[in-house]
Amino acid sequence: MAVGPCLPRGGAEIEPLYLSVAAPPPGLQRSELPMLLPGGLGMTVSSELQKLPAAAPDYGRPRKGGLKAAKWMKPRLMAEEESSSRGRQQSDTRWWTKLQEQLLCPLSGFPIRLLPYPPFKLRVDCSKPGPHFLLDGKFLAMKLIVDGRPGEGIRDLETSDLLALDDYIQRCKLGPFRPGTARALQQEIATAKTESDRIRAVEELKKMQQRTKTELGKLRRIQDNRLSQLKTDLKVHSTLDRLPGQKQHEVNEGQSGENASVEWPPAEFLLEEPPHAFLARELEKSGAEVAGRFQL
Incomplete structure (x- = not known):
């Protein structure tokens, strides 16, 4: 049964009354009782309906500003949820900074935890998916371009390793240092059919090696300065941690x-x-x- 809005006989409008209730079950004996409404209006409802709580949910028109507030809150809640999700994703993507082991790159000696980009996972055996060890992938890629070999303690990289390293450099946005491209130029030099093709490949490889050598020197200086700063900070902290009154x-x-x-x-x-x-x-x-x- 739905009643409303109600107007008095005089025509003066009052606050509309909205009721929305389920119809009584068949056979229910009605006891008509008066119910006083504003403005002296009279209305009869069953005794069962009078037992409804006074603070029943309002299914009438929404409150003033309620719809506008809901529209304002929705994008805000979505933005907060997106920010929280992005924070969790960033925390998960920097997994190497939370390593408990003090791992060092076997090539540069720089701590893996302090790398500003993810480390490269190099398989111990190229024919097996695991195990692998972590190293500075950017350092490895540039060293392969400049020297043509990874360095002491590192096995020779196969074609599958070079493809994975090129994909790692591109995925992490670490620059144009693709050891796979350098090896392709070396093969082109060895198998060039004409002298002009061989000279062109030699010039491209030299330019690539020169740019990479300059960048490798910058990376070495940055990591050396970082390690020196860490050593200085450790000395300062060890001095401050000692109790005062060291004067003899x-x-x-x-x-x-x-x-x-x-x-x-x-x-x-x-x-x-x-x-x-x-x-x-x-x-x-x-x-x-x-x-x-x-x-x-």
Whole structure:
């Protein structure tokens, strides 16, 4: 049964009343009871309908601004969900920065965790899918172009390895360094049918090697500077982590008659007690007398 909107006999409009209820089941005995409405209107409803909660859901017209607010919230919620999904994806794509092992590239000696791009997975045996080890793929590609070989401790790369390395360089957007292209030029030089074709391939290979050699030198300097900065930071942190009061204080040992130095903390271990307590205990054990005042 649906009733509304309701208007009084005088024609003055009041706040519309919307009711939406299910029809009573067949055979239900109705007890008509009056229900007072605004403006003195009268209406009769069954006793069963009067038992409906006063705060029943409003199925009438939406509140003012509700539809507009819903339209405003939808793109915002979608943007937040997309941002959260993008953050999770970025966290997953930088998996090598969360490695527990302190792995170093066997070619450059640079830590794998500090690479700004994913490492290259080189198979130990090219005929098997695994196992593999991680190395700096950009460094490997440029070294292959410049020297024609990967380096000590690295097996010779097969055609399938070069294809995978070229795809890795392109996928990670690491520049125009394609060792597969360099090897193709070398083969063209060896099998050129005319002298002009051979000269052209030689010139292209030289230009490619020269550009790659310059970029390889830049990469070496960047990684060396990064390692030097890390070593400096480690020294600073190790100094700051030590307890204060490392200044040596002169005391008279008594038995030797010479001024002795007591260092805080001892070089071989760090104590959790304050400096003055440690110094007092050391003086008591040695029987020394303080020759002058000092401040820790």
